[in-house]
Amino acid sequence: MRIELDEATCSSLGMCEAVAPAFFEVGDDGALVVLQSEAGEEQRALLEQAVAACPTAALRLVP
């Protein structure tokens, strides 16, 4: 699956990083960096938690 970030919606709050630090990192400039935008099915449960934790609904898993 692919992780999509809507940069316009992201508020760099870092909730996704707290859930899945291997995938998300808020940089020194305050912008969220998606460290890995492709993930296997074994990561789906974790990434769904990260998506659910985002208060601005800026993350999406495709498909």
Ligand code: SF4
């Ligand atoms: S939790 Fe949402 S708003 Fe916060 S950094 Fe992650 S994607 Fe951006």
